[in-house]
């Protein structure tokens with residue numbers, strides 16, 4: 001039996017970084033908000049762990065930073081890259097004009113759990129776990145809610161506004177028939193873990209060799225490794241066997257020689273099919289899309305979580321007055337797209353350039369590469385490393401939480 005329809009002011013579909021942040025901000029502003037998450041908890045596969053300085057700044061503005069940093073995390077203050085055996089310093093976060101002069105590495109489920117915990121203390125916040133939105137409800141020419149499947153069967157949720165934060169494979173986007181423009185990407189990424197030992201090189205590093213790239217993130221007792229392969233190359237690597245992957249990793253990071261056997265099978269490897277796209281229109285009457293649902297980012301720079309959070313803050317700032325009045329207009333929804341489209345477009349342009357100029361060339365190369373001149377320049381002049389730190393750590397057009 002379908003349950004009686006639920007009514008809420010704002011229905012947020014998807015409990016990822018964009019959805020949980022938006023839910024918290026709207027509830028904090030006194031708006032009745034319902035967030036749906038199809039999974040039973042936030043404990044899923046590795047989905048990126050980088051909480052940038054811009055997001056930490058928002059936590060500070062919310063008065064939550066001190067408590068947030070009590071959760072286990074690592075702090076990344078510098079970035080280096082090893083190219084053809086030479087280690088080059090390229091990014092220095094220690095001069096950022098933000099409260100935290102670092103990137104925090106924290107499992108995404110901890111971050112989401114933290115936001116959910118704080119939002120749940122607010123009376124007008126409702127989080128429905130194990131509840132999957134399946135379609136949109138319409139009223140005249142606008143969206144008036146969603147249909148969903150929950151632990152007790154199907155249900156309808158009527159809402160003044162639906163915000164789709166359901167990620168890069170957005171069901172709501174398909175249901176609305178919105179068009180996505182693909183930019184393409186030359187690579188996919190294989191994510192895996194390897195034990196970390198005290199004798200290992202200490203830095204978080206990108207390693208570049210002939211035809212191969214490896215990113216290693218220090219996660220305390222293990223390394224989170226991202227092995228970059230040519231787009232669609234996973235099948236041929238699989239056919240070469242798991243030992244071929246182990247050898248590739250050792251070639252790039254010889255200190256892994258004594259532990260690559262821990263990668264027992266392909267079950268220990270998670271494929272991220274890289275996509276970069278954006279919606280032409282982020283909204284329809286009664287519906288807004290933000291985060292990965294509106295623009296999937298390339299993993300270059302690890303900015304996806306942070307852009308999703310920035311979208312949520314912008315949406316909350318722009319839409320709160322209309323939601324409190326019960327009258328969000330098309331102009332309000334357009335204003336959210338206008339505000340966020342510029343930083344998304346600029347970030348994707350930089351990612352596209354790095355994919356084309358650096359990653360494609362490396363993946364095609366057969367000889368050991370040499371550090372290009374911009375990298376040599378960054379390595380030679382410490383002050384120059386503050387520029388990429390700003391672009392990465394803060395991003396373009398950072399948002400700020402409005403006081404309530």
Ligand SMILES: Cc1cc2nc3c(=O)[nH]c(=O)nc-3n(C[C@H](O)[C@H](O)[C@H](O)COP(=O)(O)OP(=O)(O)OC[C@H]3O[C@@H](n4cnc5c(N)ncnc54)[C@H](O)[C@@H]3O)c2cc1C
Nearest residue numbers: 014016017018038048132133167291292302303304305308
């Ligand atoms: C393997 C991997 C590694 C990554 N590494 C990084 C990184 O290091 N740094 C970084 O910044 N970004 C990284 N990203 C990207 C980052 O995870 C995303 O950009 C970011 O999570 C986007 O947030 P979001 O809230 O828009 O969407 P998502 O995080 O995708 O959240 C969407 C949520 O909606 C839920 N959902 C989906 N459909 C429905 C439905 N119909 N009904 C109800 N719920 C639904 C999903 O379960 C999910 O919880 C990585 C992504 C992957 C896959």
